[in-house]
Amino acid sequence: MDSQRRPRLTPAIADLRRSVRGALAGVGGRGSGTTDAAPLVLVALSGGPDSLALAAATAFEAHRAGIRAGAVIIDHGLQSGSADVAAAAAAQATSLGLDPVLVRKVNVGSDGGPEAAARAARYEALSSAAAEYAADTVLLGHTLDDQAETVLLGLARGSGGLSLAGMAQRTGIFVRPLLGIRRAMTVQACADAGLTPWNDPHNDDAAFTRVRVRNRVMPVLESELGPGVAEALARTAIQLREDSEALDHFAEEIVEELVEIAEAGFSLPVSALLSNPAALRQRLIRVAVDSEFHVSLSRTHTLEVAKLVTDWHGQGPVHLPGVIVVRRDGLLCFQASGVDSPQADQANG
Numbered sequence: 001m002d003s004q005r006r007p008r009l010t011p012a013i014a015d016l017r018r019s020v021r022g023a024l025a026g027v028g029g030r031g032s033g034t035t036d037a038a039p040l041v042l043v044a045l046s047g048g049p050d051s052l053a054l055a056a057a058t059a060f061e062a063h064r065a066g067i068r069a070g071a072v073i074i075d076h077g078l079q080s081g082s083a084d085v086a087a088a089a090a091a092q093a094t095s096l097g098l099d100p101v102l103v104r105k106v107n108v109g110s111d112g113g114p115e116a117a118a119r120a121a122r123y124e125a126l127s128s129a130a131a132e133y134a135a136d137t138v139l140l141g142h143t144l145d146d147q148a149e150t151v152l153l154g155l156a157r158g159s160g161g162l163s164l165a166g167m168a169q170r171t172g173i174f175v176r177p178l179l180g181i182r183r184a185m186t187v188q189a190c191a192d193a194g195l196t197p198w199n200d201p202h203n204d205d206a207a208f209t210r211v212r213v214r215n216r217v218m219p220v221l222e223s224e225l226g227p228g229v230a231e232a233l234a235r236t237a238i239q240l241r242e243d244s245e246a247l248d249h250f251a252e253e254i255v256e257e258l259v260e261i262a263e264a265g266f267s268l269p270v271s272a273l274l275s276n277p278a279a280l281r282q283r284l285i286r287v288a289v290d291s292e293f294h295v296s297l298s299r300t301h302t303l304e305v306a307k308l309v310t311d312w313h314g315q316g317p318v319h320l321p322g323v324i325v326v327r328r329d330g331l332l333c334f335q336a337s338g339v340d341s342p343q344a345d346q347a348n349g
Contacts, residue, residue: 012188015181016057020139023177024058024065026170027136039136040068043098044126047073047089047198051141053186054178056193058139059096070100072129072138074122076108078202085198092195102129115208123174130173142167142176145183148233149213165244166237179234251283252291259288265335266292270327273309282306285332293336295322308332 027039041062043055055071062069071093075086086103093101106121108114130138147166154163169176178186190197206212221229254276260267268288273281282302289295297305297320304318308327317326325334 008192010189010192012053012185013057013192015185016053016178016189017061019177019181020054020057020061021065023137023139023175024061024067026175027065027067038066038068040070040133041137041139042102042126042130042133042135043069043071043093043139044122044141045071045073045089045093046141046200047085047092048141048200048203049187049190049197050143050146050178050183052089052092052195052197053189053193054139054141055093055098056096056189056195059098063097069098070102070133070135071098072126073101073103074125075103075105076118076121077105078108078114078118088198100133102133104129115210127173135173138174140174140176141178141186143178143181143183143186144234145214145218145230147179147237148230149210149218151233151237152213152217153210161240161244164237165241166234168241182230247279247283248287251280251287254280255284255288255291258284259292260331261292262333262335265333267331267333270309270312270330270332273306273332278306281309289320289323289334292334293323295320297321305332 024041027041041058043051043058045051045055058069071090073086073089073093075082077083079085083105086105090101090103104125106125108121109117111117111120126138129135150166151164154166157163167176167179169179187197202208203211204215206215218230254272255268258268258272260269266288268284273284276284282299285302285305286297289297301318301320305320305325308315308318308325309332312327317324319337322337323334324337325332327333
């Protein structure tokens, strides 16, 4: 790498590189120098300070670790000149030594609102690019600030423990190395490296809930409660995710013992569900349904099923998305909707 790609090692650049180094430690295969046989990681690059600082750190650390590093730039087509922004980000990625550098244009739908639709289109395109190039990992530029905002939004929406647990460090092929790094640090790292990030005007558009949280709510919390609110929210996410993963692990082990497979469905013994605390009981229901029917139950649906255990007074079947649940002979019987069976009939205790 030439001198332009080797900026002086400032605290911000060092912190970014350290975080990326930890993320790359899980990437298979080590060697001296990059070859076609080396594993490939891709950076999801928007051109903003977070992803640009991540791209620079990845280019440096991957080269040292014998890993190939490329970039994927997603053009959402939601703003005038988006193609030019994507092209500029691609040029920066190339100048950093990333290869391949891919630009993917996506069509953003409307399901779930503009933010959710853009996110869905982006992740689909990133997954497709990773599959096409057999990438081991896709690195995302979410920071500690993003994590704090996610936790706060989950709290405001009453979304439950999983939402409050925030974003995971790794989800499948997606890895977030910067969840312990403040946004201000990525801005500083770009400045120290002589990189000019793109400032997305959507990040200042108060029409987006997350922008209002970022620009209005978080500053008020910091002002009224003192500094460190973002870090506290991020720590809360880590603790809740640890708790949630432990409970899910226990639930998966218990479900394996309790589930009795039947034609077109399965059953769980009411007595075993009743003997477990509510948090574990509801996880048992969710895990079993997801495992057997690949259906993710909402909390509302889960609680309706749980009432067949804790508030039983002879009520009929509970209809879930694609699943019917009925209590019969001391069992909760789960069956796919539309399958003829006594389960679809009125139960009798």
